[in-house]
Amino acid sequence: APDALVVMAAASLKPALDEIAATWPDPVALAYGGSGAIARQIAAGAPADVVLLAATDWMDWLVSQGAVEGAARSVAGNRLVMAGTPGGGPVCLSAAAVLARLGTGRLAMGDPMSVPAGRYGQQALETLGIWAALSEHLLMTDNVRAALAYVARGDVPLGLVYASDARGTGVEVAAEIPAPTHAPIVYPAALVRGARPGAADLLAHIAGSQAIFAAHGFAA
Amino acid sequence: MIDLPPEAWEALALSLRVSVVATVLSLPLALWVAHLLARRQFRGKGLVDAAIHLPLVLPPVVTGYALLLLFSRAGPLGAVLEPLGLSPAFRWTGAAIAAAIMAFPLMVRAIRLAIEAVDPKLEEAAATLGLSPARVWWRVTLPMALPGVLAGVTLGFAKAFGEFGATITFVASIPGETRTLPAAIYAFLQVPGGAPGLRGLVLIAVAVAVGAVLLSNWLAPRVAARVGGR
Amino acid sequence: MIDLPPEAWEALALSLRVSVVATVLSLPLALWVAHLLARRQFRGKGLVDAAIHLPLVLPPVVTGYALLLLFSRAGPLGAVLEPLGLSPAFRWTGAAIAAAIMAFPLMVRAIRLAIEAVDPKLEEAAATLGLSPARVWWRVTLPMALPGVLAGVTLGFAKAFGEFGATITFVASIPGETRTLPAAIYAFLQVPGGAPGLRGLVLIAVAVAVGAVLLSNWLAPRVAARVGGR
Amino acid sequence: MLEVSVQRRAGDFTLDVALEASSGVTAVFGPSGAGKTTLARCVAGLARPDAGRIVLNGRVLFDGTTDLAPHRRGIGYVFQEARLFPHLDVRGNLMFGAPRGEEAGPVAEMLGIADLMDRRPAGLSGGEAARVAIGRALLRQPELLILDEPLAALDARRRAAILPWLGRVREAGVPILYISHAIEEVARLADTLVLLRDGAVVRAGPLAEVLSDPVAAALMGPSQAGAVLEGVVTAVADGLAAVETPAGVLHVPGGEVGQRLRIRIRAEDIIVATARPEGVSALNVLPAVVEAVQPGQGPGVMLRLRAGEGALLARITRRSAERLSLAPGVAVWAIVKTSGVARADVGGG
């Protein structure tokens, strides 16, 4: 529907946002993509009404560009987990234990340079003091879902992924990453400059759908 | 038929529209450029040739960003087109532009090789029969190069149909407007555990690809026969 | 020179290695397949042709995914290669495979058109001079098709150098091992405001692309001259 | 009227030629590699002379400033190879350059290719292809027709059948530049003969003059030298025409009273007798006087004979010349077989 409101959102939000949009009375067009790509497109004048990103730095950038109206607000949160192949059992977050579990394999994670999940992951591993030991054994992916898929298929023994993604995808959580080891994972949302009437309501509706976010693992 | 969600059919229809428009509209330009490269000598020819090949060698994302910068509200083209309501940014026409640019080097290459293979002696003969260079091109060069043109069009269409990186970077992936089949496949791939329609979408993409190539292979000998065996 | 972070040079070196290996190693196969498609009739020819074109028409991500399934530890090829320590998954050899597969249709197309343009009458003449079909191919068909082969190699190299989607999906992005120049550019693009090295990386990619095309354009007339004008 | 004066270098070959071709057939004759094709290409606009001037019927086709594109020159060209369009059938090839309303039928009929109209060039024999190429150039209705050895691939009969038709083209006023190394064709058709060698004109002039020029004879090969006589048919009987020529009355097969004919008598085809021969089958016995005796290479000598107002060349062995004591001023009889005489129709000019 051409008059549908357009929401551009980080790809990792897809399961939750699809469900939330279905609870909105009017049709909503959901365009998913990488946070960086979306941010640039918004800045270039993409006809979106609401934007949701997976990283605060890109949202800050959008704000600095004057591409959004008002302040950004966080609508959801997330946590990191160490996902392992089923039956692998839990792993202790020490260099020796992780390396033992990896064997000749690698630890899959988002590329810290380009993927927010990777950035949080690097912070956490550094805080845990095992980044240096693992740095030769990393497998960096262009989005966090790919890291998950490698684990699910057994190509790598471990992956550092979002808790929301690890649910019911054929992996088991080998370790929870303590939240204090990295900056809080938040999904900032904002109204795009020039958003159409109703966009603010939609954004409010999304922000208010915490039950659905929670059901998909996006702990606020 | 395969059981597919309605967005999948929407994406297929959009992809077909985008790739057909991209191929058909860029064909005349491709013919012209291929002709220039095959038969003319001019300063900067090498650079023109290289420029045409850029979209092929650069990561599609880079091409997409370049388009985005060009057509964005503040960009040199966007600033002109936007007020006229003609901006292709975030519209299916933008997807067609991205697809055309990505397909262009393939079309030009194939057509150029075909034109180079036309014996200039026959063009000479046509000139002595009173045909101007333009009519020689139309009545001798083009018909004889037709199998190569067909190959170029197939290749271009296939590339346009499969193009993804530049498109999604330039016009994003807005359902019904710019979410092409490959973009949909990409989105479906992103669903942890795999979305239910993924298999069907990939099958459709494969079917279109195979169909285009088979059609071109079926046409090629017929065109070649019309064009005359050696 | 441009001031670039060391990772950038690493990525450039890797990309060159990957694309050269991909092009050189797949060339013989491309020649063979192009010859089959140009000069032989066999059952299922259309399907072979279509299969070769699949990587071109499918979103690269799908191709990468298919490779991943094939070579993953549980995949049909991976299960065989992994115990031997030969698995290309997550290795630069895997990047070369992905690049080769993406470049293959372009190489085959160009070479095939060039072979089809060789006058079979000359091959006939060579046969009556006592040359077996293999030697006719080597001494007549191939030399005469050389400009087209060169075009195919350029195109294939360019594509292999720029390939990104299939590579990153198949072998991810391990610095020094599989993080090619396009993957690095992609990563740099994801930094808000643009990473400092981005411009340099893009310039390098453009330079390589332009360089390859200029080199091929410089070589082409020389090869054509060696091969003889009409 | 075609005026050509061109210089052109390619590799170590230099073409430097000046010639004029008035209406009628101008034959360019020369050995392989003499530059015949190069000259023709310059005239047609397919090769660019380094310098020179080409004028056709008053229109400047080429000079220092002008260089008309081939398609504007109004010149039909039959190439040494057929150069048919493979994507068109025979009809399509024939009609390719034909003006609207033109029909392929009559030309195809004449060239014996009417049955091939729907064939592709790939399905034609060598001679068939050559005929289609000729028809294509004719149907284009050129102001000048260049024929580059067009009959080489044809058998004698077909060649004989086409020659008169080319004669008709000439009569229609289309000047023809005819490139050939078959002197028989040249002798039948040409009004003007240009002898080319190593890129330069060796001799040029009216056919009869050049053919009876001993220098030219050396170039053409001695067996090709001979005289060309023109005359009018005064009587026809038993299928033989009596033709009054400057050299006397000659009998040739065919012809109509009043018709102008051209007769070529090769030097080889004349027997010289010192006594009037009796009881011989040859009908043409002309009284003549030896004008000159030129020894050639080998065992032959060339005699220049004056018969009436005309000149004849005769080539006989040195031994015969000595035996018969032939020297300038000796009166002889020139015996010419009727069938040794090649005739060609001459346009009404």
Place this chain on the structure above:
Amino acid sequence: MLEVSVQRRAGDFTLDVALEASSGVTAVFGPSGAGKTTLARCVAGLARPDAGRIVLNGRVLFDGTTDLAPHRRGIGYVFQEARLFPHLDVRGNLMFGAPRGEEAGPVAEMLGIADLMDRRPAGLSGGEAARVAIGRALLRQPELLILDEPLAALDARRRAAILPWLGRVREAGVPILYISHAIEEVARLADTLVLLRDGAVVRAGPLAEVLSDPVAAALMGPSQAGAVLEGVVTAVADGLAAVETPAGVLHVPGGEVGQRLRIRIRAEDIIVATARPEGVSALNVLPAVVEAVQPGQGPGVMLRLRAGEGALLARITRRSAERLSLAPGVAVWAIVKTSGVARADVGGG
């Protein structure tokens, strides 16, 4: 020794030919479109007969079960078009199929292309290209050489220069299948003549027989009919050789004592006299008896003459025949000009 019997249909053209070619030159002669090239292609393995059998020197090249690839047939082929390799220079083309150790020099010298060795085919004239193609096939040292109208693009001198060399190839024992519609070439070279028309053999047999066959003459064109005599040179003087032939002694230019020559006397080149001619330049005057008088079309009649052990054909006008009262049994003199006699070397067989 080549035995061919093939059937082949293509479109509405059917080739159905059986012939044998022993060592020496077998000429295939026929009008354009007769199927000459098609036949040659079948022999060379470039076209597949629908049925038949081809045997070369005892090796089966083709039959129901065998179908040898072209490169295994050991047959050199000079195509109607030159088909040179554009990516190789002249030397590369010449040496393309040559066995190791072979040198291009002598052949290039003979063909007058020694100066072109570094040229590309694109820079050759039509005749130069044809010569390179011939040289290339010769250097390949074939068991059988097929020549498809190879001399069509050559001028008379060049053609005359190449013919003896082809004669030498024949003497070296390489059988030649010679496709031509130039009867002069055929007469000089051929041992066996096959007349083809509409895909079928009209006449085949030893050259002399076929050439003097009136049916064949009709096909070849009457001006080509004639007798072929073989003889031995018994004396040489003044550059003229006296050749003893079955029809009597003939004088021809050149030759060495003991050499075997073949002499062709075209029916057109004979003058018939009822009285012994005196004081004529013609050296060859043979006593003969009229055997038959065959009226032809037009104003001519064909005489079969018996001279000694040999047969001659003479074509004269009907008027002359009547005037001289020529009829079977009449004794006559056949006058043949020395230079009207075409000679060709004959292999030592």
